[in-house]
Amino acid sequence: MKWKYYVLIALTALFAYACTRNAITGRNQLSLVSESELQTTAKTQYRQFLAQHNVVSASNNKDAEMVKRVGSRIASAITEYYRSKGQGDALKGYKWEFNLVQSNEINAWCMPGGKVVVYTGILPVTQNEAALAIVLGHEITHAVAGHGRERMSQGLLAAGIQQLGQGLLGNSKALNIFNAVYAPTAQIGVLLPNSRNQELEADHYGLIFAALAGYNPEEAIPFWQRMQSLAGGSSTPVFLSDHPAEADRIQHLQEWMPEALKYYKPVKSR
Template identity: 45%
Template sequence: MKIKKVSVLLAILVLILSCATNPFTGKQTMALVPNSQLFPTAFAQYDQFLTDNKVIKGTADAAMVTRVGQKIAVAAERWLNANGHVGYLKDYKWEYNLVDDKTVNAWCMPGGKIVVYTGILPIAKGEAGLAAILGHEVAHALANHGQQRMSAGMIQQGLAVAGNIAIKDEKSRNAFNQYYGVGSQVGVMLPFSRSHETEADSIGIILMAIAGYNPDEAAELWKRMSAQSGGQAPPEILSTHPSNQSRIANLTALAPKAKEEARKFGVTSFKN
């Protein structure tokens, strides 16, 4: 019994000592895997992805991806410096690549390595729409969402192992595995992922505004995304992402606040 108590106390101590503060939200977040380990691995995976896929270079679209991405990164650094977080981005290595793929998607690896698929450009419909996309993806990297997901996954797996060790009866152990798997996924991991998406929307819309892009375009982008999907999506409770309608409503409400934040940086007109 004493050993179990000591183990629980040590686990709690590890969690306390393995927390980081998100400068954009002020929240304490899990950081069981330090960025000093996470970033090099992510950079290597990104380089391998570029080797295995067709990267588009020298076109107007490729130049736009780089141009908009750089503006978003500069906006992030301006915001961080102004809010007392000078040096926060020292280990980030921003890179933006357009990849020939019809998938409607874009993503950002931990540490700032970004890919935009050609399939999403028609929905972006220009720089402002692309800024909404890249603002969202950059926000994932800035808030260390990849680090948090990895940490949460480690805890989820650790609790599953602990449960299997603690429960001696096979029937009870099988029931635990069945209910824990579904319960932890639907009740914890999926809401955790949806909260990250909402957080990235909230940060990203501010970054695009500071970069000089009209934040009203973020909601318009998601209206187009919704139309493109044809309404085909799982119920929000079973999804890693909020519903399109939830995102549209949230981004519409956030746009005036984003413009107000941008004015603090002298940005008073916005590109559509």
């Protein structure tokens, strides 16, 4: 049985070695996969997803144009925020893309490298630009805060994968874990379950990023109240799957609101 003891020691050492402190959130995260590898894989998966779905053209659709406009403002705000904290390198390789996809799903997601999709099904719930900014701020935070990388690392560790060097994502098991975390090709990837810590971080910094982009963070409360109403129906929207209770989420948002409002400088919405 000694081998189990040594394996436990090795895994503990690996866990400790691979934990990094997120300079923005201050939380320690397991990081067994490089950001550059994730971005490369995400770019491929994003292209495949767009090719297989009905992307709404921003040149002749006001909703698609709004998604790109709001997304671009938030991306600029996040970039400036990270630079102001001396963490501009954390966004290295980010080439932002924002696309609206025709789907009844109430959903949105962001992959590593800033690859974002909003589904048309969520727009009747957001109802305005500020609420859309809340959604995009939340989703983009998952990406820039390394939540997907953290969850994938946890999956790799749980699977006992030893080959964690160059070309990791060429490993079929590692690629399967990537798809389980992001999974747009499986048409379920889109906001997969995250830990409570990750969700709270996404809500918290999503408020700040939306405010920095010039959108009223107070719109988060009625938006999540509308989502709460949907959750009380016969089926739960994908956007809410395995997420914290909406009443708890709203309570936290109210606690963070004074901080977020300090960053808020309004911009004129169209």
